[in-house]
Amino acid sequence: MTQRGLHGQLLETLGQAITSGAIPGGHVLRIEELAARHGVSRTVAREAVRVLEAMRLVHSRPKVGTTVRPGTEWNLFDPQVVRWRLAGTRRGAQLRELSEVRAAVEPAAGALAARTATEEQRAELLELAAELSRLAGLGEVDRFVEVDVAFHRLVLTASGNEMFAHLGDFTAEALRGRNRLHLMPAVPDAVATRRHVEVARAIAEAKPERAEKLLRQIVASAAAEVESLLARK
Incomplete structure (x- = not known):
């Protein structure tokens, strides 16, 4: 599968998990763990997280990681x-x-x-x-x-x-x-x-x-x- 395909697949997996509540608000996503769990490179994991951040599903902070936002903060019109x-x-x-x-x-x-x-x-x-x-x-x-x-x-x-x-x-x-x-x-x-x-x-x-x-x-x-x-x- 191509980098683009892997990125899209991971994005779909994470997006559905977050919006369904399977990954709840406040949960911290770490690039290394995402890459290992889903069998992708850290570059692919970072790309997927970057898109999620643009949708306001997550936000990243130095030394903390990427945190899932509560549903009230998502871009629901995306x-x-x-x-x-x-x-x-x-x-x-x-x-x-x-x-x-x-x-x-x-x-x-x-x-x-x-x-x-x-x-x-x-x-x-x-x-x-x-x-x-x-x-x-x-x-x-x-x-x-x-x-x-x-x-x-x-x-x-x-x-x-x-x-x-x-x-x-x-x-x-x-x-x-x-x-x-x-x-x-x-x-x-x-x-x-x-x-x-x-x-x-x-x-x-x-x-x-x-x-x-x-x-x-x-x-x-x-x-x-x-x-x-x-x-x-």
């Missing part, structure tokens, strides 16, 4: 942290938090997009919505999710708010996470798909109140759908 948390035992709580963030942000982004989106962005949203309808009819869930990611990412970008746009990767991980966890219906919901088309039209026609209302309905319906599917597991 897509990789989202993915690791969704892989843990508290995935239900994580999905609810993701839905709450989306409910707070996406309707407002849709309203802004209806006011500020470029003609190209309005046209692209209409195309993506049409593609969602086509894929829903074919039952192609994996492809449907990827187009849905592109749709919601574009709504955030078209808002003209750079901070909203920055949440595109976060939203993408929330949508893809549902699919990875088999929390998508076998056939995409027809009502939700139709609402995406209506959102695109509302933004294209510069109707901010309608775009906001429809996006609020989309996010609320998705949250209810997840709760229903979680209850069956």
Whole structure:
């Protein structure tokens, strides 16, 4: 395995262990011990720890080592942290938090997009919505999710708010996470798909109140759908 592959594998192992609580806050990680335990070089171990530090999962201090931070200090908007948390035992709580963030942000982004989106962005949203309808009819869930990611990412970008746009990767991980966890219906919901088309039209026609209302309905319906599917597991 390459250095890059070893680094990525160790990063995944440590990231999931920290976010799941298997390695608790306050625990000290030592490079030499990590290298020996996981059969990698100290360089690989240091690279993995450096990435974890950038995500605020750990912090390093001279003569102490690298200490795992408490969950309240993590960068919870980092897509990789989202993915690791969704892989843990508290995935239900994580999905609810993701839905709450989306409910707070996406309707407002849709309203802004209806006011500020470029003609190209309005046209692209209409195309993506049409593609969602086509894929829903074919039952192609994996492809449907990827187009849905592109749709919601574009709504955030078209808002003209750079901070909203920055949440595109976060939203993408929330949508893809549902699919990875088999929390998508076998056939995409027809009502939700139709609402995406209506959102695109509302933004294209510069109707901010309608775009906001429809996006609020989309996010609320998705949250209810997840709760229903979680209850069956």
